[in-house]
Amino acid sequence: MSLSAxxxxxxxxxxxxxxxxxxxxxKRQNALEHTINATLVGLTAQLQQLTQLITASIxxxxxxxxxxxxxxxxPPPPVLAAPSKQRTRPKLPSPxxxxxxxxxxxxxxxxxxxxxxxxxxxxxxxxxxIFWTLAFFKDRRTVKWSxxxxxxxxxxxxxxxxxxxxxxxxx
Numbered sequence: 001m002s003l004s005a006x007x008x009x010x011x012x013x014x015x016x017x018x019x020x021x022x023x024x025x026x027k028r029q030n031a032l033e034h035t036i037n038a039t040l041v042g043l044t045a046q047l048q049q050l051t052q053l054i055t056a057s058i059x060x061x062x063x064x065x066x067x068x069x070x071x072x073x074x075p076p077p078p079v080l081a082a083p084s085k086q087r088t089r090p091k092l093p094s095p096x097x098x099x100x101x102x103x104x105x106x107x108x109x110x111x112x113x114x115x116x117x118x119x120x121x122x123x124x125x126x127x128x129x130i131f132w133t134l135a136f137f138k139d140r141r142t143v144k145w146s147x148x149x150x151x152x153x154x155x156x157x158x159x160x161x162x163x164x165x166x167x168x169x170x171x
Contacts, residue, residue, distance in 0.1 A: 126167075
């Protein structure tokens, strides 16, 4: 790049410095590209070797022999199903509403856990278990904690307690 005769010396020096610096950076970039390409070639070769080793180590299984033709067999007579006895579960009481008192906290949590273990088919995920449990938070203190959780969810888009284990720990 040629500069006009009236270019100040400071600008010319700065441009010269920048051109030199650009050339150095270009050399470094070329060297790095060369190193990356060489590494890529080496990794590709290793991958091919591994693929060949794996392919060679997998035993080939011959298809099973085709059995000789047998005469057709008549289907067995239908079997009448015996009447099945459907197991009935004991009626499970729901846990009592939780007041927020520390003295009754463990009993409440035990009651919830017992229900969850005896009726697992009613819950498809931990989130349902947590929400079901929060439905029993009806006292002033417990409602405040529950509302705080839902407020956090509204702000972040993610409910702050992700698993039943986390709920038990935070409870």
